[in-house]
Amino acid sequence: MGFPATDLGAIWLTLRLAAATTVLLFVIGTPIAWWLANTRSWWKAPLGAVVAMPLVLPPTVLGFYLLVAMGPHGPIGQLTQFIGLGLLPFTFWGLVVGSVIYSMPFVVQPIQNAIESVGSRPLEVAATLRAGPWDAFWTVLVPLARSGFITAGILGFAHTVGEFGLVLMIGGNIPEVTRVVSVQIYDHVEALEYVEAHWLAGSMVLFSFLTLLALHVFNPTWRGRK
Numbered sequence: 001m002g003f004p005a006t007d008l009g010a011i012w013l014t015l016r017l018a019a020a021t022t023v024l025l026f027v028i029g030t031p032i033a034w035w036l037a038n039t040r041s042w043w044k045a046p047l048g049a050v051v052a053m054p055l056v057l058p059p060t061v062l063g064f065y066l067l068v069a070m071g072p073h074g075p076i077g078q079l080t081q082f083i084g085l086g087l088l089p090f091t092f093w094g095l096v097v098g099s100v101i102y103s104m105p106f107v108v109q110p111i112q113n114a115i116e117s118v119g120s121r122p123l124e125v126a127a128t129l130r131a132g133p134w135d136a137f138w139t140v141l142v143p144l145a146r147s148g149f150i151t152a153g154i155l156g157f158a159h160t161v162g163e164f165g166l167v168l169m170i171g172g173n174i175p176e177v178t179r180v181v182s183v184q185i186y187d188h189v190e191a192l193e194y195v196e197a198h199w200l201a202g203s204m205v206l207f208s209f210l211t212l213l214a215l216h217v218f219n220p221t222w223r224g225r226k
Contacts, residue, residue, distance in 0.1 A: 007200055009176050010184035017092070017180060018160040021099040025107040025156045026149075028100065033111035038120070052105045059102065063169025066098050070170070088170075095171045095178055099160045106155040114148020115141065151215060158211040162204070 003011070036048055054062060070076045070088045076097075077087055088094035122144060126136040142149065164182040171178030173187065181200055188197035 003199060004196065006175065006179075007181075007184060007196065010179050010181050010200075011203075013092075013176065013178075014161055014180040014182075017095055017099060018157045020096050021103060021160045022107075022153055022157045024096065024100050025103060026153070029104060029107040029152070029156075030111055032104075033108045034115060036108070037112045037115035051108050054102045055105050059163070059165030060169055062102060063098065063166040066101065066166075067170050070094060070097070090170070090172045090174060090178060092177060095167055095180075098166050098170045099163060102163060102166050103156045103159045106159045107152040110148045110152040110155065111145070112148075114145035114151075117148075118144045154211060154214050158208070161207065 032047075032051065036044055036051075067089055068074050070080070072078075072081070072087060077089075080086060080088055088097055118141060122140050123136050126140045131139065162182065163180065164186070167178065167180055168183055168186075171180075171183075173179050173183055179187075181204065185197050185200045185204070188194070188200065
């Protein structure tokens with residue numbers, strides 16, 4: 001027995017969501033990680049705590065406040081309505097916004113640790129060779145910290161794939177729009193469709209194993225080797 005059309009739709013939607021979230025997390029998270037790794041400002045600790053909050057905050061709590069913020073009377077909802085985007089809850093891009101916030105620490109922290117391990121000396125040497133900040137970032141920092149970027153990409157993508165509580169709060173259960181794999185498994189179990197649930201759940205177990213295997217292969221420090 002293979003995957004029915006509804007399951008394939010949920011898988012495709014989940015992959016799209018994870019890909020879009022990971023790209024945005026690199027764009028948004030890299031400057032944050034850079035600042036956290038290099039600043040001596042008093043704001044480093046509060047901002048670092050805000051970035052890490054999804055690690056300890058229940059997904060339903062985060063989802064509830066995002067739902068309120070993106071609703072018709074919330075600040076994000078009023079902004080999106082003002083610029084003509086409508087409301088984000090129960091839409092694909094609403095899931096993307098929530099996923100970016102929820103998976104932020106899984107991208108920011110590995111990149112921050114990698115940048116801190118590189119230190120400032122290589123960039124200072126690049127500056128003495130007349131390399132601009134942009135050139136130094138791409139030709140010096142990124143190659144030296146690539147293991148952190150790879151880890152961030154893998155963890156950000158995988159964490160988004162495994163979301164449940166957050167996406168259910170702000171996305172609901174709309175086929176082809178917000179019904180991701182985790183919600184589809186829940187629907188199968190609720191309908192006592194255990195065979196279908198086994199297929200999807202088993203694929204998630206395999207995906208989790210491959211994710212951890214990729215971390216061991218591409219980032220030796222993940223397994224404690226110096």
